[in-house]
Amino acid sequence: MGVLKLLTDKIRFSREGEVLQVEAYGEHVIRVRAAVGEVQDENWTLLPAEACRAEIFSLDGGGAILKNGKLQAEITKAGKLTFRNNSGKVLLEEHWTAERDLDARVLRHSPYGLTHIEQRMVAFADEHFYGMGQEAHDLFDLKGATLDLCQQNTKSTIPFVVSSRCYGFLWNNPAIGRVEFGTSGTRWVAESAAQLDYLVIGGDSIAEIERRYCMLTGYAPEFPMWATGMWQSKLRYETQEELLEVAREYKRREIPISMIVCDYFHWPQQGEWKFDKEYWPDPEAMIRELDEMGVKLLVSIWPTVDPRSENFEEMRINNMLIRSEWGPGTLTFCRGPETYYDPMNPEAGEFVWGKVKQNYYDIGVRNFWLDEAEPEIAPYDYENLRYWLGNGMQVSSLYPFYYAKNFYDGQKAAGQKEIVNLIRSAFIGSQRFGVVLWSGDIMADFDSLRRQIKTGLHAAMSGIPWWTTDIGGFHGGDVNSPEYRECFIRWFQFGAFCPVFRMHGFRNRPGRPTTPPYCLDGFCPSGGPNELWSYGEEAYEILKKYVQIRENLRPYIFKHLQKASQDGTPLMRPLFYDFPEEKNYGIFDEYMFGPDLMVCPVYEAGCRERSVYLPMGSVWIDAASGREYGGGSTISVEAPLARIPLFLRKGGTITEDMLR
Template identity: 70%
Template sequence: MGMVRTIKTKIIVMNEGEHVQIEPYGKHIVRVRVSADEIQDLDWTLLPKEESEATIKKEGTDTIMVNGNLLVKVTGQGHISFWNQKGELLCSELWRMERDTPARILRGKTGGLFHLEQHFCTRAGEHFFGLGQEAHDLFDLKGATLDLCQQNTKSTIPFVLSSKGYGFVWNNPAIGRVEFGTSETRWVAEAARQIDYLVIVGDNPGEIENRYCRLTGFAPEFPEWATGLWQSKLRYETQEELLSVAKEYEKRGIPLSMIVCDYFHWPQQGDWKFDKAYWPDPAAMVKELTEMGIHLLVSIWPTVDPRSENYFEMREQNMLIRAERGPGALVYCRGAETYYDSTNPSAREFVWKKVKEHYYSLGIQNFWLDEAEPEIGPYDYDNLRYWIGNGMEVSSLYPFYYAKTFYDGQKSEGQNEILNLIRCAFLGSQRFGVVLWSGDICADFDSLRRQIKTGLHVAVSGIPWWTTDIGGFHGGDPDSEEYRECMIRWFQFGAFCPVFRMHGFRDKKDRPVSPPVTMDGFCYSGGANELWSYGEEAYSIMEHYVMIRERLRPYISRQFRIASEEGIPVMKPLFFDFQEEICYEIFDQYLFGPDIMVCPVYENGMRERRVYLPAGESWIDAATGKEYGGGGWITVEAPLDKIPLFLRRGTNLKPEIFN
């Protein structure tokens, strides 16, 4: 039996080999930490706690904490459960007394680390959403076992929203897993110092998201200029090629917000500068693009090649991720590479100094932070030595500090509108002005379907700025009729994603224009990926959706402002506004802001689809202007040039915007 006592507004449970601390962490939020000895202040990426007016009382042998609308009950044995103000159980620890199995497990390892497990009871009819992004084709996470780690196409953001009215934060960057089982929910860390989690209560998903963002940070205000189309392909090889594409868009009257200079524009990985042979005057390029109203996004990789001019200085000053065992090469990509250690403040300052000298001073203010997991091969996290610890304990922090490297640097230069594209994220990444994209995904209809679910999980996870490679990344033949249809459907979906961005490594690869005497010459540019690359029919449809997006930009900017002020995502699952049971199952419809319901088409040859209209509202078909009552299913036409869209009755948006 544990000893339960209180210290001011904290509840302390002491058992042999276990120290539990339960405390308010802002109104309606409670934090629980469990250690084998003293509780440690490892806040990782959490913001400082806000004040609350929590109270503690005794009811028989139970100790009760009331913090706003959240009630925590601790039994005389030290067992913990969480309730709302209505007296409804939210979640509770799972103690298997018949097997003498505790809910909290700490198994000692070397170096002060532990294998940790936290077990909770399952709830009938409970649904889970969030946890970052992964193309696992799941909407409701109930029943899934998912790894907690960072990899290409996978961003672990350990926050989930429960349909039972609470949010759960696993405040731990260690490698592990979560099991949303039918018999229990179990959170596992393979090498960490203490169990650390927070429970957030709210009357609806919006309240929970707002309180979650108060813990981890709100995204800054999204630049209005960036709400239009972004143009990218695998890589433009030269300054001349990139400018010619921008000029062609201008000639055709198709507005661009951004054009991208992707990877291997540098002499060596880790030089962080342009190769002058192919990019002779970047400052003039920036000036010419600016005159066309187009911003430039430039790719940065965190990889460092031993042939780089910066390698030996960084190695000597311990600015690189090291291998605990064996050679220091962590990935092979046109050479044996390691990575700068983003968890090291000195390394962050060094990298920004180089970026400032070779990019920022030329007028480039937006960066593509690629390889952000970091991508290593194989993913042996225990073989990584970071400035702040072994990879098994801290690996998930890398993308957070990678984004912070640039955000802090840009802020120090007085930049207010900060927007950087990144391939991975963690708790709190949103406060650094990052657009998360879903990584190097496949180019087919199956992948498109998965992206709808992925985007909705990211929205729930607190990242309001999200995008996908329109058309997918790997493959896609512009001459294939099936792929052209996939591109059209993906482009329609992309027009109603928070960030509207073309990208991909298309088939029919071009021969490189550069001779194979520099790193640049060994990397193909990929096939054409501009709007006019897919035939006249596709071009006409895509051009039409660019113009729809242009007309919606004031509406989209308003939604981004709401996201930065309140934490309400731009792209929302139906259940966010409509807590009908069926809305926890529908993954292929979502709300884009409060007034537009988007119903993507994600199967080849599909020309009609079923749509559920949530109850309590009337809905207007944007294609026909016909009004429908909510609370049932309808079937609507979906010709190739139309994505089904419905407007909430009473909106200021008119059907003609979409036609």
């Protein structure tokens, strides 16, 4: 038992070893915090709560209710929490196990003066979960999954889920841990944290909950029109002239591109944020020529710092680097032992941005590829990391948030209006710093393509409206292989209907040179060609067609990315977002691309037809044939190699001609 206190704006419950606080955090949102001592006012990356009017009532028998808009929390005199909607339906309930005397909330000592935390919730058999950032785990419904809470290459942890029971759950904690969406219960774990902290979001629909979540965590800035076209990239253009010649060839072929990428190791040494003049002799002239062609330049940035770098000693002395709690400070190896700058340290953020501004921004670079954003360390011994804000077990998931923030703040201070940076990892609220999240260094095969469809939809449900994938996958891919060409074409078709349309990959390059600049001392070779004309004539004609379709759709894409910046509605979203009454919680291979277009990717080798479910409440037009279908039925459609099945909602703003 414990002591329950009803205050003006919160409920407090105390028992031995725990102080619990339940309060409103903006309209329709209830926040729960618990600590061994007094709860802290640390919001991490959340925005301040908007004002709201919550009501608190005492109950017969000693409990209490906090009511806030469309959500209410009931606490018993023993401290058990249950969340309901206004009709009284239980949405979420703590799991207390009387038979084994297990509490739903666990707070016990962990190292560094912190606490091991667990929160158990009741499992409902008919419940489905979506979100949690991005990970290529091949799961759409997360029910039954156990997910680590950490940042790694191909894995971005954004600990927010929407439930089919119509609530959102935000685990407000950057600590290393895990979540178990089990069939016998849900459990959230933080291995080492100051307090338990989560928010429950109520609403009448998943779309409303998603919008409310974005109010708490921030909206993406306005996506510029110029960025809605195709981005050209490969690992890696070795010289200034090679990159320019690729852009010139696109221009000669009259194939429009929005951006071209200068990838990693264009610098002399890691931790020296500048062009290597031997291979990039006049970047200002390069940028001017690209501008004349209407092409932007995206420049890769790594946060790694080599001990041989000209900046290492100054950064080390001034505590601008991630440190080890014990042992050497080497965190990874890439052309030597490397550490990383610590973006959580404001001085380090200003130092790195100062170098970037001097050597890139001031000569015309405006867009940055924030790679290695987890950061990628080996091994992932988080407890051995010391950041400005604390031990790695407590704060590691914040790295990509502050990495993006350092650049965004610097660009805004320099007067930049349109900020579009690419990043490999994200956390709660990263979207407000103008980042395009991409899904990391994935494999180049059909299995990976299937996973990416699910990954993109989870990212959308995690508040990330700007998402992309390496078209064709990253690791491997033989441009001369008929089998791989088929995979690439299907991936390109899918990519044309992602929020950001971006080529990239480390293509096979048999017999590639082993001398600089192609191999950089044998550690970082360049991959093979990855341009539209690299895949043979048949593929080239198909790929050109989808570039043109993307061009036709750019005003539509721009319009609905603007909507995401206004209310959080994602451009790419699962069917249950637009058609909640149908409860299509298992359909991952059809998704809405804005309100008027349903995309049905092909993700199996040799597939030339597929079944498509048409949601109820609309008349659907097959973009290929113009044939109309009523909703509520499943049909079989042809899917020749040159075609991805697309369906228009009758009465919308897209016409069949735009998709042919």
